[in-house]
């Protein structure tokens with residue numbers, strides 16, 4: 001990252017933090033997140049992450065970019081010791097409120113994920129991070145270093161991310177650049193209305209993500225591209241079965257997600 005970008009990064013983090021504070025308020029009232037369902041005991045995790053992590057009872061799990069904690073709290077309900085981390089103070093405040101309400105002992109931290117890497121100790125069995133996370137990070141190498149530093153030897157990362165093919169279809173680039181795309185856009189829940197937030201976004205190709213993990217001593221154990229997403233969060237999706245969304249383009253199904261499991265060596 002060049003010096004101009006480093007000077008600028010605090011301002012860009014603040015821009016994204018403000019956007020996510022506001023988005024959290026909107027998301028809490030959305031059907032998309034269905035907080036009521038969660039409070040009634042529903043599991044908000046999808047079959048994909050459930051199958052990749054398996055039995056988490058007694059595992060130390062670090063959830064990076066946990067938003068307002070629904071998934072973190074669901075991992076906790078399944079018996080993991082969970083630490084959730086997010087940049088947005090509003091999201092972390094709400095996560096703590098939901099933890100209290102559901103009597104879950106989850107530890108939530110409000111911080112930038114990349115700065116967190118400077119202090120974290122290798123104490124986790126799992127790092128879990130999913131569905132719309134890497135585009136908020138300026139430096140994918142520093143992210144991979146943070147993941148590797150958080151895990152003890154043999155600990156694993158599970159990353160489930162939207163496929164960069166979606167970015168290409170939406171008009172974004174593919175490879176990482178220092179300069180972010182500054183966009184003014186609505187959030188993805190059905191109650192977004194016409195309100196828009198200004199955000200800074202960075203692309204990271206799958207090759208760059210994989211190479212960064214390998215550079216930091218992570219062995220890739222699983223990699224898969226998926227044509228189905230559990231989330232209806234792009235304009236062009238159709239629901240081919242309940243909770244299974246696809247993007248048809250010229251008669252072809254586009255890749256919507258990719259998943260990686262990587263082990264710290």
Ligand SMILES: C[S@@+](CC[C@H](N)C(=O)[O-])C[C@H]1O[C@@H](n2cnc3c(N)ncnc32)[C@H](O)[C@@H]1O
Nearest residue numbers: 020065067086087088111112113130131132136
């Ligand atoms: C799309 S959401 C995460 C998806 C999550 N699975 C959920 O519950 O929807 C992205 C999250 O990343 C957080 N975030 C953005 N930039 C961050 C950063 N630099 N450090 C930590 N969290 C960040 C946002 O506050 C937001 O909660």
